Amino acid sequence: MNSVPLDSFRLARYARSVSCFICGEENLYDADRCRHCRAPLALTYQIANQKRPPRMMAVLAPPGSGKTVYLGIVTDILARRDGAGQLTARGAFSVALWQAAVTNLTEGWYPQSTHDDPSGWSWVHCRLAGALRRPVEVIVPDISGRAMERELECPHSQPFLNIVLRKCGGAAILLDAGRLAQGDRAPDFFALKCITYLSELNTTRRGWSSRPIAIVLSKSDAAPDAFTDPRKFLRRCAPGTWHQIREHLQTVAFFATATTAGTAWQRVNGxxxxxxxxxxxxxxxxxxxxxxPRLR
Ligand SMILES: Nc1nc2c(ncn2[C@@H]2O[C@H](COP(=O)(O)OP(=O)(O)OP(=O)(O)O)[C@@H](O)[C@H]2O)c(=O)[nH]1
Ligand SMILES: [Mg+2]
Ligand SMILES: [Zn+2]
Incomplete structure (x- = not known):
């Protein structure tokens, strides 16, 4: 007579659940991503037993504003530093976005647009060396512009975004300076909706009106006067956002950035x-x- 091993120890393992660091919900011990917010559970394992929880920030903008390219390049620059401000990636998953951006750009391409579904988002968990104080750990998800647009149009339609944004201690809102300089107001409307949305999010901790928000004019290679005075450029080209900032935000700063020195266009397969x-x-x-340093 043949015997079949029961392997009941396997069932016993499932009795142990893992509480996701991002949303706090329980998951099976062998899950890869959280079934509620889709964050990698490797994040939770990396943080377990750590005295100080990492800080979290969001980068928000409409699709095609340069979020993924920006995150990839800034990670690369900080990782090359020596000493204060040097970045060390935590976990192999934190290298995916960085590697994709650098590999694509060096081969003469821009990286792919971020997947709408959060199961396809990259997450960066890194440690930044401090000058005098101890290192700071930060988590940044590469949020899809399309998902954020949907959430702004219909709040709570993307519940994972709501969860992630409650957890973030600050954000960078990107506005495509090239589009603004051409008189396109779409980045302005997105940013002003974003500020209203954040200031209305119910949070147990201090609200978004006092969390730090960096207003970043991306692709400023296409609008050089954004570099001269980002605040003045925003006031002129994105008046809606400007008034919303004055109305709702207490901790805000203005920046102009570019990752490339211009873009060429070609037809590929039509x-x-x-x-x-x-x-x-x-x-x-x-x-x-x-x-x-301002994230809480
Ligand atoms: N001129 C210029 N173009 C840029 C720059 N960065 C990105 N781009 C262009 O913007 C496009 C979109 O960049 P992404 O980083 O994928 O944009 P994203 O905001 O992540 O978009 P989603 O993932 O769809 O939300 C690229 O394919 C480039 O065409 C820049 O610094 N300068
Ligand atoms: Mg992207
Ligand atoms: Zn979760």
Missing amino acids: ARVAFPLRVEPRGVVEPIEWLI
């Missing part, structure tokens, strides 16, 4: 595709250096 002309980061570190 579609118009953008190619970076030269990777020439400008002003990318300043928003992060302002934001991180």
Whole structure:
């Protein structure tokens, strides 16, 4: 007679659950991503037994504003530093976005647009060396612009975004300076909706009106006067956002950034595709250096 092993120890393992660091919900011990907020559970394991929980920040903008390229380049610059402000990635998953951005740009491409579904988002968990004080740990999800647009149009339609944004201690809101300079008001409307949304989020901790928000004019290679005076540029080209900031935000700063020195366009299989002309980061570190010490 054949015997079949019961392996009941396997069932016993499932009795142990894992509480997600981001949303606090329980998951099976062998899950890869949280089934509620879709954050990698590796984050939770990395943080377990740590005395100080990491800080969290969001980068928000409409699709195609340069969030993924920005995050990839700023990670690369900080990782090359020596001493204060040097970045060390925590966990292999934290290298994915950085590697994709750097590999694509060096091969003459821009990285792919971020997946709408949060199961496909990259997360960066890193440690930044401090000058005098102890290192700071930060978590940054690469949020899809399309998902954020949907959440702004219909609040609570993307529950994971609501969860993530409650947890963040600050944010960078990107506005495409090239589009603004051409008189396109779409980045202005997105940013002003974003500020209203954040200031109305119910939070147990201090609200978004006092959390730090960096207003970042991305792709400023296409609008050089944004570099001269980002605040003045925003006031002129994005008046809606400007008034919303004055009304709702207490801790805000203005920056202009560019990761490449211009873009060329070509037809590939019938579609118009953008190619970076030269990777020439400008002003990318300043928003992060302002934001991180202020995150709570
Ligand atoms: N001129 C210029 N173009 C840029 C720059 N950064 C990004 N781009 C262009 O913007 C496009 C979108 O960049 P992404 O970083 O993928 O944009 P995203 O905000 O992450 O978009 P989603 O993932 O769809 O939300 C790129 O394919 C480039 O065409 C920049 O610094 N300068
Ligand atoms: Mg993206
Ligand atoms: Zn979760």
